[in-house]
Amino acid sequence: MATVHAEPYEFEFDLATTALMIIDMQRDFVEPGGFGEALGNDVSLLRKAIAPTKRVLDATRKRGLFVIHTREGHRQDLSDLPESKRLRGRLKTGIGDKGPMGRILVRGEHGHDLIDELKPAAGEPVVDKPGKGAFHATDLDAMLHHRRVRQLIVCGVTTEVCVNTTVREANDRGYDCLVLEDCVGSYFPEFQVAALAMIKAQGGIFGWVSDSTRFLEALNKA
Ligand code: TIU
Numbered sequence: 001m002a003t004v005h006a007e008p009y010e011f012e013f014d015l016a017t018t019a020l021m022i023i024d025m026q027r028d029f030v031e032p033g034g035f036g037e038a039l040g041n042d043v044s045l046l047r048k049a050i051a052p053t054k055r056v057l058d059a060t061r062k063r064g065l066f067v068i069h070t071r072e073g074h075r076q077d078l079s080d081l082p083e084s085k086r087l088r089g090r091l092k093t094g095i096g097d098k099g100p101m102g103r104i105l106v107r108g109e110h111g112h113d114l115i116d117e118l119k120p121a122a123g124e125p126v127v128d129k130p131g132k133g134a135f136h137a138t139d140l141d142a143m144l145h146h147r148r149v150r151q152l153i154v155c156g157v158t159t160e161v162c163v164n165t166t167v168r169e170a171n172d173r174g175y176d177c178l179v180l181e182d183c184v185g186s187y188f189p190e191f192q193v194a195a196l197a198m199i200k201a202q203g204g205i206f207g208w209v210s211d212s213t214r215f216l217e218a219l220n221k222a
Contacts (some may be wrong), residue, residue, distance in 0.1 A: 004178060004220035006210035011178045013151045014017060015222055018068040019144060022053060023134065023163055025118045026071055027101055028111035030157060034110060035104050036187065038093070043096045046059035046157045046185040050117050052212045053155040053183040057118060059216055066147050067124040070134045073105045073112045080130040080137070126172075133165035137190025141173060151176045154207075154217065155183035160195035167199055167206050182217055 006012045028035035030046045037043050047216055068116060073079045078096045086095055095104050101111025120126050127140050134140050144152075152175050156163055163184050167177045179199055186192040199206045 002218045004210050004218040006104050006178060006207070006208040006212050007088070008204050008208070009212040011151075011176070011210065012151075013066060013176075013178070013218075015063060015219075016151060017148055019068055019147065019149045019151075020056065020060045020153045021070065021134070021154070021166070022057065023070050023154065024072050024158075025053070025069075025115050025156055025167060026051070026073075026112055027115055028099070028105060030115055030185075031101075031111075033090055033100050035099050035101070038100055039091075039116060041187040043187075045187055047188065048155065048182050049185040050115070052180070054117055055182060056155060056183055056212050056216065059219055061121065063219060064184075065153075066149060067121070068127060068140070068143070069114060069118070069120045069124060070127045070129055070140075070156070070162075070166075071107075072115060072132070073107045073109075073118040074106045074108060074130055076103075076108065078106075089144070095142040117198060123145070131165075132218065133169040134162070135166065135169040135173065144175070149175070150193045151178070154179045155212075157185045159186040160182040160188070160189075160191040164195050164198065164206075171206050178215065179207055181209050182212050 001012050001014055009014055084171050102109030127138050154177050170177050196209050200209045
């Protein structure tokens with residue numbers, strides 16, 4: 001067992017039953033010129049998470065942890081896109097439309113894919129999810145179950161949307177989650193703070209929060 005000095009208290013994990021999950025580090029969310037920026041967001045707030053996440057990814061790969069990547073997006077024919085989601089925001093250019101990096105949030109398009117800095121290695125599954133949460137309509141739970149995973153180290157974007165939803169879904173399924181605060185990002189600094197506070201509130205209702213350096217220290221000692 002390894003111990004991370006986390007909030008609200010120590011997070012314990014076993015290398016054999018722990019996976020790293022990197023959520024939606026897709027070009028359309030984090031690269032200049034993508035969908036996120038076209039909506040008026042400052043992508044540098046998300047890009048801050050890239051370097052620390054890369055350090056964590058390299059270290060966990062070295063220790064042989066199971067690594068999973070997710071991407072939010074839809075089938076080419078949009079048959080898995082709920083009308084409510086398509087209409088939301090009343091955007092001039094929305095999901096499925098031609099955006100700056102190909103059709104927005106459509107699988108196979110350039111903008112939908114993961115950024116080069118955090119490309120999956122051979123053997124690391126990529127979960128294509130149509131929702132915000134990574135468990136909804138995916139085989140993620142089955143994969144974690146087959147690998148006997150019980151704890152998840154979570155990185156990615158955005159903290160208050162896909163990260164929060166996934167951590168809540170994971171929590172209900174019996175996984176303990178440690179969210180690395182410098183490895184998650186939001187377009188809204190106030191949401192970043194609130195989303196992390198919610199995860200660790202009242203004894204860690206949804207999980208634990210730690211700096212990635214503390215996690216790396218624990219990993220090195222394990
Ligand atoms: N990955 C993810 O969080 N998708 C979003 O839609 N995020 C927003 O902040 N909207």
